[in-house]
Amino acid sequence: MVNVGIVGYGNLGKALEEVMINDKNVNLVKIFSRRDGLKSRHKTEFDLVENLGVYKGRIDTLYLCVGSYSDIEKIGIKALKNFNTVDSYDTHKKLKDYIHTLDKIAKTSQRVSLSAFGWDPGLMSYIRTVFDGVSLQKSNSFWGEGVSQGHSNAIRKIAGVKNAIQYTVPNEEIIKKCQNNFNFIPNDFEKHKRICFVAVDDDADKEKISRQIGNMPNYFAGYETEVNFVSEEEILKMQEVLSHKGYIVENFQILDKYQSKMEFSLDLQSNPHFTAQMMSLGGRIVEKLCEEKRFGAYSILDIPASYFLNKSRDEVMEKEL
């Protein structure tokens, strides 16, 4: 029986709670939040993040499900002194440095931390790495149709916006070109469309808000962006649907002659529940690494395929080779 805790109680924390209380090898000790007075539908007890230290020795592995990435970094670094950690930290660019920071702490405190164990970064990164290694080329990843939390949050920060939701929609024509041509390299901006639904204050300047969205660097500038103004109720309804999709394609030639194609696709009814499922797998791998005393910080890319199964190496060879 492994004693675990969850930090954060948004969509992901809630999904992970469900996964954990249905896993008979796991004892979910507490959910930690920065907010007081939260209630779980599943009778899990809450405590405040600031009290985490008290649980040293009572919790083995902590799952970090906080939404803000400055928080994930801060909490991750602090928690690793007392617990193993698993996260699906998704600021791709910062991951390398984050893992190096965690590695020092983990080695000192004899803990294991596993990062980027979601679906992207996560499963998609893993498949991408394998595809790129096999083909000696760069694969193309597509996301959606599905909600991007990061882009939705970015719109919500604009003055006059009450609520917003952003759908990332892959360009089917570009996908077809990638599937059918080994030498087609799409421009990043043409791979996806961004469709936004925005609820604004009554006196808001819709045209100005549209321009602000479209010009937002890193998030929308350069992309085909569609802005639709709707009511708050409509957005709340859209937010109930949490499906998402991912797709990777690599069309390449071996020796400039032999056509070869690898494809991977992921179709999820619930993005947070799939991420939770990945993280709980990450937790089992953390235990295995702890048993082997391989203390340190890892990303999903450091993990051999055989570790994904909760079986001995021999059993994995017998069943999967």
Next chain:
Amino acid sequence: MVNVGIVGYGNLGKALEEVMINDKNVNLVKIFSRRDGLKSRHKTEFDLVENLGVYKGRIDTLYLCVGSYSDIEKIGIKALKNFNTVDSYDTHKKLKDYIHTLDKIAKTSQRVSLSAFGWDPGLMSYIRTVFDGVSLQKSNSFWGEGVSQGHSNAIRKIAGVKNAIQYTVPNEEIIKKCQNNFNFIPNDFEKHKRICFVAVDDDADKEKISRQIGNMPNYFAGYETEVNFVSEEEILKMQEVLSHKGYIVENFQILDKYQSKMEFSLDLQSNPHFTAQMMSLGGRIVEKLCEEKRFGAYSILDIPASYFLNKSRDEVMEKEL
């Protein structure tokens, strides 16, 4: 510059020769065969398998491309005393024991051996393991349409048969059911059809040969099998086409509620060239494991995704996470 050798000069050996002479980091020293008097289109020199020992110190890694699996075992065990080895040994059931035997030799001789580094076993095994680990279920693998060398050989052993080729054809209806139903478990026999083209002696009893094929245990018995009698010339023409396909699907529910689906597909114009590409990747991984002094015998499932790229761990994290 790595010095390498190839053992065996069938379709796979020939494809690997092409891959190796086009790799500027590799010096292909010799091709080894049991037959004397072979000639390469690429001016590679030949020697006999029995002279392998002479090349100790002059060859780092040996690629085993012999067709018969008793030979791969014998040669692999012997070669590992003097060289690192890479193979795509494809007798799935024997792999575990083979790797354990190799492991002892590799540790004593301070060598690395990497097995099952083809497409199945190989890439497909790797993806399967990941899918099964994520879903906590068993995925379904399909092969074809493409030629099965093992099944073609089995037909050729029947008295009166001059030549034969067998196409493995996946059952599209069963694929659709696997894609659309999380709880559908197909019967192994209904997943594929086996279509055979056979050239026989003039006085052969075609009906008897058809029955012998259809009743052959492990290979055809239980499968929907179609036998077509054609001329030797037609078979030689069919043997020039070396394309193949692979497909893995896993439709599952998280917490008995949330529909999730993962799919992987592989579409190859040249089965031997893709296997050769995989094996040359295996060779690069063998070098890395040697540098790290991780002597021993491994299967593809023991390898972390990050090792698939010829880059430092940091670079892999930066580019792929």
